[in-house]
Amino acid sequence: MTIARITFSAAEARRPSARTLRRVRSAMAHDGAAAFDGLFPMSLLKKLRAEVLLRHESGELRERGLVRDIAGRYAALVPFEGPFLNPAFYANPALHAMLESLLGADYCIGSLETVVAMPGALRQHQHIDGPIRFDRRVGGKTTAYAGDLSALAPYAVTLCIPLCDVDESNGPTAIWTGSHRAALRARPPGGRQVAREFPVERMVGRLGRSFFFDFRVFHGGEPNFSREPRPVLMFVFTRSWYRDPNLADVFPSVVITKRNLNRVPAARRGLFMLAPAARLSRWVNKLE
């Protein structure tokens, strides 16, 4: 069994058919992942790549990084400016239609990060990005929620957009397909159990391929044996009520100026609801 690959023609990228949306939904339900070709125009991808590489080479991204070193790779938020402010990126029509079908109409941007795996980066540990738990603690004893959460709809989805060709040698993301259904068990499975129960797939492809993965699916970055850094974008979308626990200590988690937010088409401004520029300011004089 392999992860579904959906190719967008120019017409489908403008307006995906109901059949395509059904395919995406069923792939996400079955595997917790789906891959795309042609979702973004190549000219846009090249601009995004150039911007990330510029900020990487200047050292700015590492300096402002969220995580400075995960086995030789670092992660940093990317501001919505320059090519990232192009609605063809953040409000891409096919992407928007797919996210509405997975997360409901009021979904929002959780974060936009880049992860740069440097030459020599080692294998990243297998993990999920953000569990939701309904545990209780009474008298010092923790009790897990006993109900079946395996069919729960997704609450957060990452679109991974590699900014280079990715093959087996330069650090593809490994995904244990279908493992999202096990992540919220009363006792989540350990690494060996995941590897036994679920087939692994490495997300390789030329520049132009991107893929969705559910926050609950077990995954990890593979080693980068090449001589080049391997940059990817991790564009996180969530239901309006979900907050990414990885960013609990980061402010802001969505970076856009007031001026740039005003340039976002009104119908898509809600995507940026977590940005400080979109929020009411009260008592800010009490924060210093």
Ligand SMILES: [Fe+2]
């Ligand atoms: Fe991750």
